[in-house]
Amino acid sequence: MIKEIAAQTGVAFTLKKGEKLKVIDPQGKQVSDMVLFNKQDPREKISSGKTLDFEECILITKGNYLWSNRSRKMMEILEDTNGRNDFLLAPCSPETFKIMYNNPEYHPSCFENLYTNLEPYGISADDVPTAFNIFMNVQFDAKGKISVLPPLSKPNDFVLFEAQMDLIVALTACSAEDSNGGSFKPIHYGILKDN
């Protein structure tokens, strides 16, 4: 069953080892930030630094694993029809909009949507690590200069993950203008229990 994450919101849920998670961009050009925690001990969580190190690549896609801060595999990426994701940048937060967008008003953010949905699992804002940013199109040049461009994803592009341990997953439909080509769309996801 496919569920919808409304624009600029998020969800959290558990996923058992061996279950598959399909994250779909139904309209195209929409980012989804994902963080992972070990369900048995949420102090173990997804780590950008460990993933880029073990996978020896900045660009993480089909065939790569997502690793934890305890150097264990959390998910394998089985399919990636778009092929561009980001694992460099932290989730957009209230300060992102103040500092980078010069917007002092309230603005929804992935950070808020992650930690508010994770609170029932005993996970707080300070525990939220750098997210795996599905469909996010972050370009970099040889000098390391970073540019956030509109996603390359087309309608119904998806990434399929398989859990390597029992997980708590939090997932958003990203709230940042620049990351999503200037408009906010929903994200769809489904849990495949056997396949």
Next chain:
Amino acid sequence: MIKEIAAQTGVAFTLKKGEKLKVIDPQGKQVSDMVLFNKQDPREKISSGKTLDFEECILITKGNYLWSNRSRKMMEILEDTNGRNDFLLAPCSPETFKIMYNNPEYHPSCFENLYTNLEPYGISADDVPTAFNIFMNVQFDAKGKISVLPPLSKPNDFVLFEAQMDLIVALTACSAEDSNGGSFKPIHYGILKDN
């Protein structure tokens, strides 16, 4: 006063807002991993994801700030005579040597040297984030492929940081063969209280 971190070891200490920290590679080609915590509340800590986002660059050097997971500035980089550091890769850990070096024996690691020195401050292994890897020469190509090459640092190259808040700092002389051109050297550091 300049102090020495012996090869394959680490230290932790506090640094007051406004104090400067000079990290020196006395012999050249030696990496030093650094992590930072807010002294008043160590749940606030250095964040690669927030730093790369706010500084809009993968390569962090003179003129850049190191940011926390709460989107606050922790350090400014005032000088960097070598100019190449890494903020992509997690500290080398026992698993690094098992998984990437195929070495099942005990091996000293930055991760162990960070968390054992941070334990007196109430900071545990699970709290250690991706470190700012001073002098580390991580190259990447347009496809994101990562290569760890020997440091470009020459004897007495240094990086000078200024604390933007009261900090707990942990610092190592890195223990990984590939990161240090195959040999393990000491790191020197000094705290400059007024300058």
